[in-house]
Structures are given as C-alpha cells and as structure tokens.
Amino acid sequence: MKTTLLILSSLHLAxxxxxxxxxxxxxxxxxxxxxxxxxSTESFTxxxxxxxxxxxxxxxxxxxxxxxxxxxxxxxxxxxxxxxSDNADLxxxxxxxxxxxxxxxxxxxxxxKWGADLTIMTGxxxxxxxxxxxxxxxxxxxxxxxxxVAVVGNHDILKWYGKGGYRDRLLKRLDVIDGISCFxxxxxxxxxxxxxxxxxxSGVGSIGENHAEFVDLSVSNYNQAxxxxxxxxxxxxxxxTGDKTDETGYDIYETCRRHGAIVATSxxxxxxxxHLMSNFEDTEIASKDNTLHIQPGKSFAVVSGLGGxxxxxxxxxxxxxxxxxxxxxxxxxxxxxxLLCTFNKGGDPSLAKCKFKDINGKTKDKFKIIxxxxxxxEKFSASxxxxxxxxxxxxxxxxxxxxxxxxxxDIISKTRACALSDLKLSNTTxxxxxxxxxxxxxxxxxxxxxxxxxxxxxxxxxGAHSQGWLGNGYVLDSFKSDVSGIRISAGNSHLSALMKRxxxxxxxxxxxxxxxxxxxxxxxxxxxxxxxxxxxxxVEWTHESEGWEAGEVWVxxxxxxxxxxxxxGMNRDFVLVVDGSSSDASEARAVxxxxxxxxxxxxxxxxxxxxxxx
Numbered sequence: 001m002k003t004t005l006l007i008l009s010s011l012h013l014a015x016x017x018x019x020x021x022x023x024x025x026x027x028x029x030x031x032x033x034x035x036x037x038x039x040s041t042e043s044f045t046x047x048x049x050x051x052x053x054x055x056x057x058x059x060x061x062x063x064x065x066x067x068x069x070x071x072x073x074x075x076x077x078x079x080x081x082x083x084x085s086d087n088a089d090l091x092x093x094x095x096x097x098x099x100x101x102x103x104x105x106x107x108x109x110x111x112x113k114w115g116a117d118l119t120i121m122t123g124x125x126x127x128x129x130x131x132x133x134x135x136x137x138x139x140x141x142x143x144x145x146x147x148x149v150a151v152v153g154n155h156d157i158l159k160w161y162g163k164g165g166y167r168d169r170l171l172k173r174l175d176v177i178d179g180i181s182c183f184x185x186x187x188x189x190x191x192x193x194x195x196x197x198x199x200x201x202s203g204v205g206s207i208g209e210n211h212a213e214f215v216d217l218s219v220s221n222y223n224q225a226x227x228x229x230x231x232x233x234x235x236x237x238x239x240x241t242g243d244k245t246d247e248t249g250y251d252i253y254e255t256c257r258r259h260g261a262i263v264a265t266s267x268x269x270x271x272x273x274x275h276l277m278s279n280f281e282d283t284e285i286a287s288k289d290n291t292l293h294i295q296p297g298k299s300f301a302v303v304s305g306l307g308g309x310x311x312x313x314x315x316x317x318x319x320x321x322x323x324x325x326x327x328x329x330x331x332x333x334x335x336x337x338x339l340l341c342t343f344n345k346g347g348d349p350s351l352a353k354c355k356f357k358d359i360n361g362k363t364k365d366k367f368k369i370i371x372x373x374x375x376x377x378e379k380f381s382a383s384x385x386x387x388x389x390x391x392x393x394x395x396x397x398x399x400x401x402x403x404x405x406x407x408x409x410d411i412i413s414k415t416r417a418c419a420l421s422d423l424k425l426s427n428t429t430x431x432x433x434x435x436x437x438x439x440x441x442x443x444x445x446x447x448x449x450x451x452x453x454x455x456x457x458x459x460x461x462x463g464a465h466s467q468g469w470l471g472n473g474y475v476l477d478s479f480k481s482d483v484s485g486i487r488i489s490a491g492n493s494h495l496s497a498l499m500k501r502x503x504x505x506x507x508x509x510x511x512x513x514x515x516x517x518x519x520x521x522x523x524x525x526x527x528x529x530x531x532x533x534x535x536x537x538x539v540e541w542t543h544e545s546e547g548w549e550a551g552e553v554w555v556x557x558x559x560x561x562x563x564x565x566x567x568x569g570m571n572r573d574f575v576l577v578v579d580g581s582s583s584d585a586s587e588a589r590a591v592x593x594x595x596x597x598x599x600x601x602x603x604x605x606x607x608x609x610x611x612x613x614x
Contacts, residue, residue, distance in 0.1 A: 025185040026208050033217035049171040049186070056221050057181030057193045060084075079115050079147075082178060087195045088347040091115055095338035096122030096153065096233060096266025097305040100133055103336050104308030105141040106359040111338055112142040114357070118177065118194065119146070119338075122266040123153025123206070123233030127309060127551065129465060131159050131166045147177040152187045152203045153233040153267070155551040157462075158598055160187075160207065184214065191218040197343065198228040200261065205234035205248040212251035216376070219259045226349050226371040228261035238283060240268035240303050241327055243315040253280040253301065258376040260296040262369075264339075266305035269312040271328040271339070271356055272319075273302045273365060285323050291368040297377035300325075304339045304356070311336070326365040328356065335360055341369075393455070394610045396445045400603040404503045405438040406593050418503035422464045422590035423604075425486055425580030434579040435593075436491055437604055441572055451613025457563045459488055459541075459556035459576065461591035461604045463549055488556060489538035490565040491575030537565040554591065563606065576606070 032055070051061075063084045079091075093111040098104040098121075111119055126134040138146060150170050152160050159165045167186050174180060177194070184190035188203035189211060200219055204211035211232075219228060234247040244267060256263050257280055278286035278298050286298045294300070306328070313330045328334035337358030345351045350372070356365040400406060403419035410417075411432045424433045446452050539559045559576075566574030580589070592602045 026189040026210070026214070029184045029189060030210055030214055030217070033214065049174055049182075051174045051177070051180055052171070052182050052186070054183070056183050056191070056218065059193050059198070059222055059225055060087075060196055061179050061181035061193055063179040079117055082117070082195075084179075088344050090195060090197065090343040091117045092197075092229075092341050092343060093119040093338045094122065094229075094231070094264045094302065094341070095119070095304045095307045097124045097269050097309045098126065098134070098307040099309035100126050100128065100130075100137055101308065103359075105137060107306075107308050107336050107338055108138060108141040108146070110357065110359050110361075111340070112146065114340055116340070117147065119148040120199065120201075120229065120231050120264060121148055121150035121307075122231050122264055122304065123151050124155045124266065124307075124309065125150075125153070125166060127155050129155075129159045129551075131164060131169050134166075135169050145176045146173075148173055149177075149180075149192060149199060149201060150187055151201045151232050152206050154206050154553065157207060158551075158595065158602065162597065183218065189214040191215075193222070193225075196225060196227070196349070198222045198225045198261075200228070200230045200256070202230065202232040202252065204232045204252045206232075212249075212255040215252065215261075216255050216259075219256075219261065220376055223375045224373050226373050227343050227352070228256075228259055228373075229264055230256035230261045231264040233265060234267045235265050235303060236280075238318070238321065239263075239265070239272070239274070239280065239301050241270055241272055241314045241319040241324075241329060242268040242312050244268050250281040257299045258296060258378050260294050260299055260371070260373060260376075262294065262299055263301035265301065265303050266307070268303055269305045269310045270314075270330075271302075271304055271306050271326070271334060271337070271365070272324055273326045273356075273367070274300045274323045275325045276300050277323065283321075283323055288325070290325070290366075291370060293370050293372065295372040296374050302339055306334060306336045306358075307338070308336050325367070326356070328364055334358070334364070335362070337364070339365075394612060396441070396608045396610055397605055398439045398441055398445075398608065399605045400437065400594075400600050401440055403594050403600075406603070407436045407503055408593075409434050409436075419594045421593055421596050423461075423578070423593045424590045425578070426589050427579070427581055432579075434577060437576045437578060439574055439576070439606055441567065441574070441608070443572065446567075446608065446610055453611045454560055454564060454567075454608055455611050456558050456609040457560045458607045459559050459578075459604065460607060461554050462602045463552050463554055464590040464592050465550045485581040486541040486556075487538055487579055487581075488541060488559050488562055489577040490562045491577050537562050559606075563608070578604075 063082070091114065093114070093116045095107060095111070098107070125131070126137075138148075150166075152166070156166050160167050162168065171186055174182065180192055180194040182190055182192040185208070187201050188208040190201045192199040192201065198219060200215050202211045202215065215230060222228070230252070232248065232252065235244050236248055236250060236253065237245050239253070247267070253263060257277065275288045276286040276292045276294070276298055277300055278284045280301065287293070292300055311330045311334050314327070319327045319329070319331070335358035337356055339354060339356050341352055341354040343352045345353050350370055352369040352371070354367055354369065355363045357363050406419050406423070408417045408420050408423060409415070411434065413431065423435045424431065446454070539557055539562055541556045562576065563574060566576070591604065593604075594600060595602050
C-alpha cells in the first residue's frame with residue numbers, strides 16, 4: 001500500500017489533502033495577479049515579516065542591513081559579506097527531508113562550510129511536528145543567522161500555521177537574508193526575488209490550491225531574469241525513483257518549464273536529476289549533454305531528499321528511466337548531502353555550476369547550466385489538453401462537515417466517543433474501536449436523476465503520530481505501524497439518524513478547546529448501534545509494502561460499491577464504518593479525526609470521480 005495522496009492526474013489536477021487548512025492570503029495575492037494591478041489598497045503583509053510586500057518586488061531588492069537577532073548562536077560562517085551589486089558566485093543549496101539528529105546537522109554544517117549564501121529547504125523538517133526542535137537544531141548547527149527559505153512538506157502541515165509554527169518561525173528567518181523581498185503566502189504560494197534570482201516557493205500537493213496559476217502570473221513579470229527556481233516538496237511518480245505516486249499534477253512542472261525555471265523537489269529520500277527536458281508530462285528529453293542550456297520551454301528537475309531523515313531504495317525500476325542524468329539511493333550507497341549550485345559563476349550572469357556533495361565530502365553528481373532567459377513559451381491553461389475530453393469527469397471532495405459526523409465505539413468497553421482527535425484502528429484485547437463517519441453529498445455535486453455516475457471513490461485519511469519522549473521536552477514519533485488491515489463498510493440510513501442523536505450539538509471551537517478525554521465520552525452498555533447499522537457491503541484495505549506512515553495521507557482502494565450502497569435512493573448523507581486489524585497488539589496506530597490544532601481540515605475525506613451525462 002502506498003501511503004500517498006490521491007492525485008487527480010487524469011485531469012492534471014492536484015488535490016492537496018491540507019487544501020482547506022490554507023489561509024485566505026493566497027487568494028488575495030492571486031486576485032492581485034489576475035487583475036494585474038500589482039498594487040493593493042490594503043496590506044497583505046505578515047506582521048512578523050519585514051521583507052514581505054503587497055506588490056511584486058523588483059528583481060534586485062535594495063540590500064539593507066539585516067535585522068539583528070537578540071541571541072545569536074556562535075558559529076563559523078564562510079559566507080562573504082555582499083554589497084548591493086556584488087552578485088557574482090551566488091552559492092545556493094537545495095535540500096529537504098531533514099529529521100532531527102546527527103545526520104541533518106552534518107548536512108547543514110556541510111552547507112555552511114561550503115559558504116552558502118542561501119539554502120532552499122524543500123519541506124519535511126523534523127517529522128515530529130515540533131517547529132521549536134527543528135529550529136533549535138538549525139541554530140545549534142549553523143547559527144541563527146543561517147539564511148534559508150522553505151516550502152511546506154506533508155509532514156509540516158499540522159504545525160505550519162499558528163504562533164510558534166513552522167511558518168511563523170521561517171518568516172522571521174527572512175530578516176537575516178540580505179537583498180530578499182517576497183510576495184504571497186509563505187511556502188504555499190510565494191515569489192521571492194533575491195539578488196537577481198527569482199524563487200517560486202509552492203505548497204502544491206501539501207497545502208493550498210491554484211499553485212500553477214500563481215507561478216505563471218508571478219514569474220511572467222521577470223522574463224529577463226536568468227535564474228528562476230521553482231521549489232516544492234512532492235513529486236509526480238515518474239520524477240522520483242521510489243514508490244511515490246502522482247501527487248502534484250503536471251501543470252506545476254510544465255508551467256515552470258515554460259518559463260525556463262529549474263524544478264527542485266524532495267519527498268522521496270534519494271537524489272535524482274533529469275536531463276534537459278522539453279516536456280515533463282510526455283517525458284521528452286531535449287538533450288543529454290551535461291551542460292544544460294535552460295530557456296523558456298526547456299529545463300530540468302531535481303529531487304534532493306537526502307537531508308538526513310533516511311535513505312531509501314529504488315522502486316519498480318524507475319531508476320532505469322532514460323530521462324535520468326543521475327540517481328543516488330541506498331542501492332548505490334548514497335550518503336546524506338545536498339545539491340550545491342554556484343550561480344553567476346565568475347561573474348557570468350548566464351553560467352552556473354552545480355554538484356551534489358555528501359557529508360563525507362564526496363561529489364556524486366556534477367553539471368553546468370547555461371541560461372538564455374526570455375518570455376514563457378506556450379500559453380498557460382490548466383488541463384488544456386483535456387478541455388474537450390468526453391465523457392466529462394469531475395472530481396468531488398467530500399469532507400467531514402461537523403464534529404458530530406464522527407462517532408466512535410469501543411466494542412470491548414462499550415465506550416462511545418464523539419469527535420475524537422485520534423481514530424484508533426488497531427484492535428487489541430484492551431480496546432477494539434469502530435468509527436462511524438458521516439459525509440454529505442449535495443445534489444449539485446452528484447445527481448443520479450441527471451445521469452451522474454460514480455466511476456471511482458477513494459477514502460483518504462492522514463496517519464496520526466504515535467508519540468513518545470525524545471528528550472529535552474521534544475516528542476518523537478516511532479512511525480511503527482501495527483495495522484495489518486482496514487475495513488471500510490457501508491452504513492445504513494438508520495445509522496446516520498442515530499449518529500445525530502448520539503453526540504451533543506457542540507461546535508468545532510468547543511471541541512478544540514476541550515481535552516479529548518474529558519468531553520463527549522459515555523459508558524453505554526447497550527450502545528452497539530455501529531455493528532447493527534453496518535451493511536454487508538465492505539472493502540478490505542490491506543497492508544502490503546511500506547506500511548502506513550504517520551504524517552502521510554493514506555489512500556484506500558476503490559470503495560465505489562460501498563459509497564453507492566450508502567447512497568441508494570434519495571439519500572444525500574452516507575456513513576462509512578471503519579475499523580482495523582492488528583499485527584502487533586503492543587501499539588495502536590491511528591488516523592486524525594478532529595485535530596486539536598487544525599480542526600477538520602485533516603479529517604477523513606472521500607474523493608468521488610463522477611461521470612457527467614453532459
């Protein structure tokens with residue numbers, strides 16, 4: 001079973017599971033770009049960010065003295081102090097998938113020793129939802145003035161927003177970067193200019209929406225910039241060598257290629273670089289020369305995911321694909337490291353030299369880039385090639401609408417609970433939980449009377465962290481999965497009605513302010529309506545290969561039969577009953593229900609692929 005996000009790749013769409021977690025800032029910035037006003041009557045800047053602006057910044061922002069930090073960690077930096085026009089030999093490191101401990105520290109210290117002027121972190125910081133722990137590690141390893149920008153990864157979603165979250169802390173790090181100015185929502189839909197370079201930092205596949213359009217409308221204002229980098233976390237299956245599936249859609253890849261922008265990702269814990277590509281979606285190789293001549297319509301992609309968390313193996317022979325110029329994984333004894341690129345090499349604004357260097361000092365990949373900038377080729381049109389596709393296929397995401405839509409029942413203790421934060425799936429001798437989840441499909445989304453047909457349905461959940469103490473107040477997730485199977489069953493209309501009477505009518509705010517073990521939990525020995533309300537139709541979802549990882553989105557097999565059974569007649573509500581079986585009774589694995597920080601935006605969802613009659 002691949003623990004990945006369902007991506008609607010047949011329509012070139014990417015459905016980020018944390019889409020509804022996103023703030024409304026991206027929409028405001030996108031509106032400015034769409035109207036091409038490039039100005040605002042209201043401020044969209046972030047209070048904590050002195051280098052964020054409400055209009056597109058100049059290509060060469062003014063270099064002002066960096067904001068001094070109150071307590072700087074001592075470190076030995078090899079970065080040189082640069083004046084306004086000193087932009088030769090700009091050193092940029094690209095890497096993601098860090099974790100905590102000696103390996104990511106070694107990677108960061110290698111980057112610092114190299115003298116990086118800027119590091120682009122491509123998401124997945126510590127894997128334990130602890131922004132303070134990650135930033136403490138960075139500060140201790142390379143100092144509080146280590147210049148970095150970052151994008152959100154799937155393991156960063158739960159602690160991305162809020163005071164003290166990843167975004168809050170990363171925004172403050174902008175203040176130590178000379179000559180940078182940023183427009184948009186940090187790490188989700190953001191464009192930064194820095195010393196003549198254009199950096200597009202996207203949350204595609206993780207948080208937010210309209211990413212390709214934001215890239216196109218913002219980057220198109222910098223046609224003559226020689227160096228453009230599009231950075232995000234996740235991948236398409238063909239542009240990594242592990243077991244990831246299509247998680248971003250090709251629109252974002254193709255948009256960056258049209259602008260001649262370098263594509264930088266991570267997510268898969270390995271290193272890959274493509275040859276020069278003239279079409280990512282069709283895997284068209286423009287050249288296999290080790291000097292890559294990038295220009296609008298031709299670029300390349302890298303996966304730099306050896307930041308310290310783990311090193312994975314190749315999967316399914318994907319490393320043999322002809323578009324790879326270099327691949328590093330456990331199979332060929334890869335070591336942790338980062339992609340290091342020197343732009344404007346020797347003062348030449350069209351030349352860059354790059355290498356992948358590991359923490360042992362070995363260079364495993366080496367290449368040159370020559371840039372010939374200009375206006376983007378082709379015209380942006382999301383899913384343009386499918387505009388005339390027949391029959392018409394629509395994708396509808398149906399989520400949990402209210403805390404009352406999650407009712408849980410422990411068969412052994414006869415305990416009923418409402419709106420739990422963690423929905424346990426492992427059955428043990430101590431507890432055996434079943435969960436009833438109610439979803440509502442509006443008639444406007446699915447109307448059988450008009451000929452609508454459900455062609456495919458998938459159930460999506462996010463794996464919850466199983467916590468233990470790391471030390472120094474930090475929490476560690478062991479990532480151990482003891483779930484060997486999950487059953488998804490159809491509930492009947494009687495069960496839906498019982499659910500409405502089973503839990504009090506509390507609001508989301510009340511749930512988030514309460515302790516999960518203190519509210520809405522009752523002992524009812526006769527409360528066995530879950531088993532009575534289940535129908536015979538069910539789908540078994542079995543553990544196969546890697547297991548169900550915490551912080552990842554788990555995507556079920558097709559459950560169309562279950563959903564159709566629940567939607568018989570004129571029902572607009574349907575109920576899924578979910579329970580799991582265990583291979584190890586010592587530890588319980590769970591998925592998120594009503595998250596105490598993020599609310600319902602990471603609650604279970606069902607994605608329906610609907611064929612329209614017209």
